[in-house]
């Protein structure tokens with residue numbers, strides 16, 4: 192593979208607070224690029240968004256996926272603002288539509304892995320009483336391409352007393368094997384990194400662990416297949432400990448003993464739930480980054496997006512914290528950094544200044560622009 | 576309806592720690608019955624259990640559901656112990672089988688509502704950092720008869736590279752309407768009770784609230800129907816505020832702002848996850864009661880069971896806390912108390928002594944028998 196040193200990024204601010212947090216992130220990225228000699232071109236699009244829909248009658252141009260295919264990576268702010276409406280029914284119904292591009296982009300670019308790291312930074316809000324919460328260090332890997340999200344099913348006799356609705360999850364062995372294998376690969380990388388940082392952890396005599404989450408005691412077919420594939424793949428990783436949790440118990444332990452987890456792998460829906468809980472462990476939606484990617488093909492553009500949504504209730508007031516968006520940009524730079532040393536330096540520096548800002552100010556409410564300014568100032572003051 | 580004053584209870588200690596916590600609960604129930612003049616006959620069965628399976632080749636007699644039909648209520652300890660085995664694959668596979676009776680009893684007796692109240696008792700372990708956790712007061716109502724748990728689906732070409740697995744949820748409008756209506760009824764009852772206790776709460780100008788949880792932005796068919804039925808039913812309850820959360824956001828808010836919820840209603844699988852989180856908010860599995868019932872037919876025997884499982888790793892050591900089982904018995908007495916004043920008194924008294932014990936000893940590790948003894952002693956010392 193030819194290492195890339197030039198990066199074209201499609202910037203999709205989206206809806207609600209998306210444009211606000213993105214504006215600060217663009218400023219910071221541009222300052223970082225100058226400073227580290229990173230060749231990054233950001234192209235901003237007004238779609239997908241509610242505003243675009245109001246003007247053009249559709250949430251994005253018909254060929255928007257083709258447009259995005261011309262980029263190395265996608266940086267997304269937030270989607271899901273149903274737009275101004277006083278009709279609550281209208282609001283209810285537009286939920287799925289306003290978010291459709293998120294799911295469409297994931298599918299179109301076969302971004303079958305969603306990664307949401309969870310390692311609280313000092314200063315981030317902490318919701319747990321136990322001091323060991325500071326030791327949390329896990330990575331939740333979510334199957335992002337199939338399963339419960341395939342959209343199969345239907346409504347028989349809708350609206351009548353005898354209505355029956357089906358909603359079907361479709362799980363392939365191929366899709367299952369690749370996400371589980373990816374989890375084991377990440378577990379190994381994490382163990383290596385911890386060894387380098389002299390903070391090795393131990394799980395049943397191994398330095399890393401993968402925990403599979405299912406609901407196999409009630410959702411049998413899917414649970415059986417996941418369990419079998421997990422056993423098969425794990426045989427190739429004798430150096431990685433294995434564990435299994437039912438989804439209800441896993442959610443519970445994310446609150447009672449989250450420091451026990453290392454890598455967690457789950458289906459699309461369960462991964463959605465677990466990653467939201469992991470976001471809380473990180474300090475809440477204000478600080479939780481995420482990425483969607485195809486680990487088998489670096490030329491499929493990945494999408495980086497904060498875990499938070501568009502929060503229409505606080506949009507336009509310059510009060511949403513941009514930290515999650517900034518840390519999401521750092522994940523993008525990490526990904527570029529696998530090919531480009533300048534991006535790797537930029538990722539490290541961005542994380543340093545965001546962490547310092549968080550440590551100094553905690554979860555206070557300085558506002559979007561103020562945090563952006565503070566991070567930029569720290570960047571200028573940082574020794575080269 | 577003829578009010579009952581005689582109660583036949585089928586006691587199913589089950590597996591793992593089940594028999595231990597049940598033994599203490601039986602002693603306490605018998606002392607309570609004597610004291611309050613409650614006419615309660617407990618009949619203990621050795622099935623369903625792993626031990627029964629070892630002796631008879633099946634987890635319970637073929638006609639066990641018919642046997643249970645002769646009782647007013649079922650009190651269950653715990654199931655799910657796969658039994659002693661050194662073969663982890665064997666362990667993995669028996670998971671679903673060892674729990675099957677739990678799901679079979681729910682289905683056979685059409686126990687379509689699962690209720691898990693969440694109101695932490697003083698002294699119970701608290702996992703959240705925020706002091707408002709003491710104000711948590713919610714009831715999670717889980718659809719318990721259909722949805723994701725119908726067991727529909729299959730495996731195409733199992734074990735091969737091209738394997739495809741489907742797992743289908745089936746949701747009926749009838750099943751949806753009755754559980755949502757039950758949630759609104761419970762919300763009303765809770766508001767009345769709070770008014771009587773002079774601790775009214777306020778939600779958008781109402782004294783109670785029902786929050787519907789779905790994942791309608793991704794699981795469309797089911798989400799649409801639930802949303803429509805919720806809107807329809809809520810029209811009959813203008814005195815109850817309504818709210819909607821996506822399941823990922825709901826799980827997050829159960830950790831960040833659980834005191835905001837009143838009644839929460841969710842599908843079978845999502846209810847399973849949310850009730851485990853609610854159990855944590857109660858102080859963990861050691862103190863979380865639960866019941867499965869048919870609110871439309873009090874002559875369908877309900878099943879009362881703690882939220883915890885069989886915890887085979889600590890079974891047989893007299894160290895499992897019986898508090899969850901005792902509070903589960905109190906839920907059973909509450910239910911009987913709707914017809915029988917003696918049961919109502921017994922429920923109140925049981926809760927008083929268990930609360931006093933918890934407040935005095937918190938989450939300490941006195942062991943199963945010791946807690947049983949302490950509760951019995953308090954019962955003897957209580958003024959009549």
Ligand SMILES: CC(C)[C@H](C(=O)O)[C@@H](O)C(=O)O
Nearest residue numbers: 271290293294463792793823
């Ligand atoms: C918006 C929604 C469809 C999405 C999902 O469920 O995947 C979101 O919750 C997320 O986690 O990225």
Ligand SMILES: CC(C)[C@H](C(=O)O)[C@@H](O)C(=O)O
Nearest residue numbers: 408409439655674677678847
């Ligand atoms: C044991 C299992 C099948 C069960 C469920 O998922 O319903 C349990 O988790 C529960 O919550 O009662």
